[in-house]
Amino acid sequence: ADGGTIFLDEIGELPAEAQVALLRVLQEREIERVGSSHPIPVDVRVLAASNRDLEAAVEGGTFREDLYYRLNVFPIRLPPLRERVEDIPILVEYLVDRYAKQVGKSIRNIEKRTLQLLQAYDWPGNVRELQNVIERAIVLVEGETFAIDDSWLTTKRSKVTNGTARPVTSLANGEKELIEAALAESEGRVSGARGAAAKLGIPRQTLEWKIRALKIDKLTFRKR
Template sequence: MEEVFNPSVISPAKPVVLVVDDDEGIRDTLEAILTKDYTVIKAKDGRAALRLIDEKEVQVMLLDIRLPDINGLDVLKRVKERYDDIEVAMITAIKEIDTAVKAMKLGAYDYITKEFDYDEVVNLVRHIIEKQNLTKELIYLQSEMDQYVPHDFIMGKSLKMRQVYDVVQKIAKVPANVLITGETGTGKEVIARLIHRESNTPQGPFVAVNLASIPYDLLESTLFGHERGAFTGAYRRRHGKFELANGGTLFLDEISELKYDLQVKILRSIQEGEIERVGGNRPININVRIIAATNADLEQAVKKGTFREDLYYRLNVIPIKIPPLRERAVDIPELITFFLAKYSKRFNKKVTKVTNPALKVLFSYHWPGNVRELENLIERLVATIEGDTIGESHIPIDYYFPDNESSWDGLKGEDFLKKACDTFERNFILKALERVKWNRKEAAKNLGLPRSTFKYKLLKLNIYDFLHEKKEDGEEEEEDEE
């Protein structure tokens, strides 16, 4: 009688080992050896084994070379074609060692003979599981290294960022869901990674998903995985992001972009602690901390009916709001120092300093793209300038006209009009200078201004120091001749 697998025996905490052998004694012996640390399921022939791996989450298969229906090597080939994440160890008679070696060339991990002992079996399966875990760890370690940022840098010295850090320290080890809000580019993923590193499971995976960047028709299978044959092109089973994050943290960026039907599925996953793959019909237990992030107002989305209220409250257990860079300008020098070091190393250069006039420009800028925009600017400057110092002349023109709303606060009547006129005039003159490669004489001529008037405007509008850094050939002599 064919053995029937009872799904109720599955323990989500234990890896699953499938024993395939037509000898009942060997099946039972291997089960007795492994059952303490693993969930063991059994099959007496190849067809039963192939059915089980389609239905169950198998990590390791112990496969007899000789089976009554299908040759063990053929079973091995089919397993590797369909589920390359399952490791297979062959069970062989001593006289069939050559066949076992052939199996290893086809993708088998190792083999044991039918005269196996307890320690041999235990060590073999343990090594396989360790290899699988190490493979997953290496994938995410590479991701972590690419994203690594020192803690001191992440926070900065501003009061608002120290307050964020205090919240992170208090809640990191509490396995509750977190909702991070803030403008684009403020560093929401950086904070999420910090929470993960400070949590009780820092060795677990950190899986980040930008929900806005994935086409809608792929999003469900990306998050929840799919079974073989679930849709056209699904040639093998795939694990989704929820499964890959099991035992760690799943970071869902741009959560406000999630369509309503997937909101329902994510809500159920959080409530039940389980998921179902696309095309699957059995629940898969998960233990994942959710950190969601958005630059949108989710409360307003709830009121409009575009975001589920119950999901909002499930995610917003611990809220963290990241301030925009314009509200923590005191952190700009520290951020610049970090980015200079980062990109000098990447581009094999030694750009280490920023002049005070250049810093003044960067302080006055509004930074609508926040830290990400600052990083992009420093990367560009390090890549393109010569020497070790970023000067005011290196800063692109657009950064000289701060769209800083706070600098206009409280201005009324003539004061408001004067500031508006000065801002426009400075912008206009700088554009005129740029067109003639910073030649003051040519710029004054093109603008129809006497050189004395033009020089006065350069001083009044704080353009003179900027031009001094340009040091265009002959310019200083021209001014001296005046």
């Protein structure tokens, strides 16, 4: 990264020992290779991001105050998704196109009601939650119009506001449907670029375990 820029994501999760090491690099502008005692000058711009409240972490003693002020030279606050509803249609359009290409589908339209649902939801999981909802819908969608099941968002909202979770059986049934849809598209293949694991975005071993646990017969999805 010497002479360039390095991006440190989730800086708030950095262990105490690593915080000390990073602070030294930022202050001294030099590093030492493992096993060496010779300092090497570095000229690097550091960008750091965190979804945690670092000021609160400093007060709580989990993040070094001196490192916080060393990093906090030019802070940029990115509002959560619920505070920038006007961005949701643009993000949805981009993510639908991205995930549709990954699974080889052609999505030409986005249902108006779906956009309204997505804009009305408060997104406690922020953009990552939006990505997961859209990727899940892309796997299940049939035809050229993108739509979601509004129960996905209603259930999540009730879980946040009322503290009630979905029954385990409902979760299992939903997961089984999702896996079966992916297996149908991949003609029973689990691994490979066009396999069900790739379509679902999970490791092959994880999918194999879920198939056994949910008692899914993947052979029924293979072309004869």
